[in-house]
Amino acid sequence: MYSSELIKGTLKTIILKLLSDSDKMYGYEITQKVKELTGGKIQLTEGALYPTLHAMETQGILSTDVVNVGNRIRKYYSVTEIGKKTANDKVSEYSDFIDTMIFLLDLKPKLG
Amino acid sequence: MLNERQVDYILNDIRRNGIQTEELQYNLLDHICCVIENEMSPENSFDEFYRSVLSRFFKKELKEIQEETDLLLTFKNYYAMKKVMLRSGMFSAITFTIGAIFKIMHYPGAGMMLVLAITAVSFVFLPIFFLVKTKEVKEKKEKFILGFGAFFGILFCISVMFKIMHWPGAHALWLGGLCVLFFLFLPLYFFTGIRNPETKLNTILSSIMILIAGGLLFTITALHETKDAENASKSSYLHLRESVVNISELNDIKYKIAADSLKGQNEILKEKTNQVIEKISKVREDLNEYISNGEEIKEENINGAKVGGGLPTMYLFDDNQKPKPYLSEIKSEIIQLKKFIGSIYGNEKIELLNTSDGLKIVGDEEEMTTWEKIYFYQVPLDYVYRNLDQLILNIRITEGNCIK
Numbered sequence: 001m002y003s004s005e006l007i008k009g010t011l012k013t014i015i016l017k018l019l020s021d022s023d024k025m026y027g028y029e030i031t032q033k034v035k036e037l038t039g040g041k042i043q044l045t046e047g048a049l050y051p052t053l054h055a056m057e058t059q060g061i062l063s064t065d066v067v068n069v070g071n072r073i074r075k076y077y078s079v080t081e082i083g084k085k086t087a088n089d090k091v092s093e094y095s096d097f098i099d100t101m102i103f104l105l106d107l108k109p110k111l112g
Numbered sequence: 113m114l115n116e117r118q119v120d121y122i123l124n125d126i127r128r129n130g131i132q133t134e135e136l137q138y139n140l141l142d143h144i145c146c147v148i149e150n151e152m153s154p155e156n157s158f159d160e161f162y163r164s165v166l167s168r169f170f171k172k173e174l175k176e177i178q179e180e181t182d183l184l185l186t187f188k189n190y191y192a193m194k195k196v197m198l199r200s201g202m203f204s205a206i207t208f209t210i211g212a213i214f215k216i217m218h219y220p221g222a223g224m225m226l227v228l229a230i231t232a233v234s235f236v237f238l239p240i241f242f243l244v245k246t247k248e249v250k251e252k253k254e255k256f257i258l259g260f261g262a263f264f265g266i267l268f269c270i271s272v273m274f275k276i277m278h279w280p281g282a283h284a285l286w287l288g289g290l291c292v293l294f295f296l297f298l299p300l301y302f303f304t305g306i307r308n309p310e311t312k313l314n315t316i317l318s319s320i321m322i323l324i325a326g327g328l329l330f331t332i333t334a335l336h337e338t339k340d341a342e343n344a345s346k347s348s349y350l351h352l353r354e355s356v357v358n359i360s361e362l363n364d365i366k367y368k369i370a371a372d373s374l375k376g377q378n379e380i381l382k383e384k385t386n387q388v389i390e391k392i393s394k395v396r397e398d399l400n401e402y403i404s405n406g407e408e409i410k411e412e413n414i415n416g417a418k419v420g421g422g423l424p425t426m427y428l429f430d431d432n433q434k435p436k437p438y439l440s441e442i443k444s445e446i447i448q449l450k451k452f453i454g455s456i457y458g459n460e461k462i463e464l465l466n467t468s469d470g471l472k473i474v475g476d477e478e479e480m481t482t483w484e485k486i487y488f489y490q491v492p493l494d495y496v497y498r499n500l501d502q503l504i505l506n507i508r509i510t511e512g513n514c515i516k
Contacts, residue, residue: 027139028146046169047177050139055184071116072145073138 001043011044011052013094016061016079016087024065024078027053053077061086114145118158125166130175140169140177190247193240200236204229215276223277230273234266253304260297267292293326352501359508366515374516377456384452385511388445389504395428395438396500402427403493424496428488435484442503443467443483449507457514464506 018033019025025033031044056062061083065076079087101107114122123141131137144165152161170176211225242262246255267289274282298319305315370378403423428439435443450462471478472486481489487499 026142028143031143046140046143047171047180050136050143050177051181051184053139054133054136054181058185069142070113071119072141074142075135075139 001041004045004048007042007044008048010094011048012056013087013090014042014044015049015052015056015077016083016090019062019077019079020084020087024076026074026076030077056083114148114158119145122162125162126174129173131178133178133181136178136181186247190244193244197237197240197244200232200240204232204237207232226276227273230269234269234273238262238265238269257297257301257304260292260300264289264292264297290326290330293322298322298326352498352505356501356505356508359505359512363508363512363515366512370515378515381453381511381514384449385507388442388449389507391438391445392442392500392504392507395442396497398438399424399427399496422490422493424488424493425490428484428496433485433489435482435488439484439488446503446507453510453514461510461513464510 014034015030018030027046027049031046031049034042034044053062057064057077060080062077063080063083065078067074067076119141122144123137126137126140126144131140144162147165148158148161151165152158166174207225208229211222211229214220214222214225239262242258245258249255249258267285271282271285271289273279274285301322302315302319305311305318367378367382427436429435446465446467450465450467453465454462467483469480469482470486472481488496491499
């Protein structure tokens with residue numbers, strides 16, 4: 001598992017990418033999906049996830065859909081049109097960042 | 113599936129632990145329920161498992177999530193606010209500069225630009241500046257000082273606007289602003305800052321600067337009198353009034369040194385002249401009283417900038433633009449005086465006493481109109497006073513020319 005500092009800087013990007021690839025997701029589903037995709041290497045903490053989701057909602061990047069599930073309410077998140085652009089920007093920025101970090105830290109790809 | 117009692121229990125527990133935002137409450141509730149439903153094995157007790165799940169959500173207490181959310185939301189506002197502040201500041205600075213240049217050059221649109229700029233500063237820039245700054249300082253006292261500073265700034269800007277636009281109440285606002293500066297803001301600022309060794313020197317320097325700037329502004333205030341009814345009357349060509357007094361004194365001397373044989377004729381001249389002047393002075397006084405008694409008079413009413421002519425015109429003319437009796441009487445008295453002087457002293461003596469109709473510029477055109485209208489119809493108050501004083505002066509001069 002990676003340190004929370006590392007995850008914090010990428011949280012928005014991860015959420016946006018996941019939500020753009022699917023129709024809509026709720027909070028628990030997002031954490032499970034990330035865990036599953038990364039083989040448990042990245043585990044989003046609830047303490048960071050929900051504040052970010054709320055902030056992104058007020059910024060108009062995410063829209064929500066409230067559904068009754070049994071005796072409680074579930075809030076589904078999906079990406080808005082503005083959010084889709086933000087998602088692309090974030091992902092390409094991050095990809096560029098990784099290249100820069102590889103160069104900066106002198107991490108040469110291991111050749112077989 | 114969790115039963116209703118358990119769901120209520122969790123929701124209440126979340127609320128009790130400092131999660132206030134409803135949407136956040138439901139999000140956490142759903143999340144916890146999902147975890148319990150998916151991960152709890154039959155041998156676990158609900159209570160124990162719930163506690164262990166909840167502890168995953170925070171480092172010290174659950175409230176952290178609420179605080180983090182608030183921080184993210186306010187930070188977003190904070191950023192937007194700073195942007196608005198910078199833009200409104202830029203807008204005001206540019207508009208104000210252009211407006212000021214226009215005002216100096218007497219180009220049209222200056223007033224509108226200045227009002228726009230000052231309104232933007234007072235109601236957008238300064239309030240946001242205050243809010244943004246209060247977020248940056250921690251102590252309550254400092255926030256208080258910032259509040260006062262912003263309040264003074266807004267008051268000051270608005271009073272300047274009132275002054276530029278000659279709106280009523282400008283003087284009171286201006287003085288009020290300066291009083292806030294001198295008696296509230298400055299002492300508060302000074303005594304708070306001087307206690308802290310780190311800010312002591314800066315506080316003293318800034319206080320001196322504020323004192324100097326405030327003093328200069330106060331001096332300007334003393335020089336600039338507002339243009340209300342009373343002051344318009346007072347300041348209306350004081351030297352003209354002085355001249356009247358001087359000429360009258362001179363005339364009195366002339367009467368005294370005149371030859372005894374002419375005293376009888378001089379008496380008649382003096383009497384007739386004084387009679388006309390009394391009439392004119394009476395109208396002047398009555399007009400002054402009429403205007404001073406009108407409460408909350410707008411500048412445009414006094415000076416008659418708008419069509420309709422304002423209070424002086426309302427006092428001197430009726431609705432059909434005809435001069436009221438007291439104004440017509442002045443004219444007929446002067447004509448009588450002219451006849452008297454012309455017949456006894458010669459027509460060359462009455463050149464100064466003009467009562468004939470003439471041309472008046474109305475808008476872009478000149479039109480033929482009556483003597484009354486030329487000097488008094490839709491004429492600003494101070495010009496009405498001046499014209500009346502000029503009449504008196506001309507009569508006195510004519511009188512002086514006639515005394516033998």
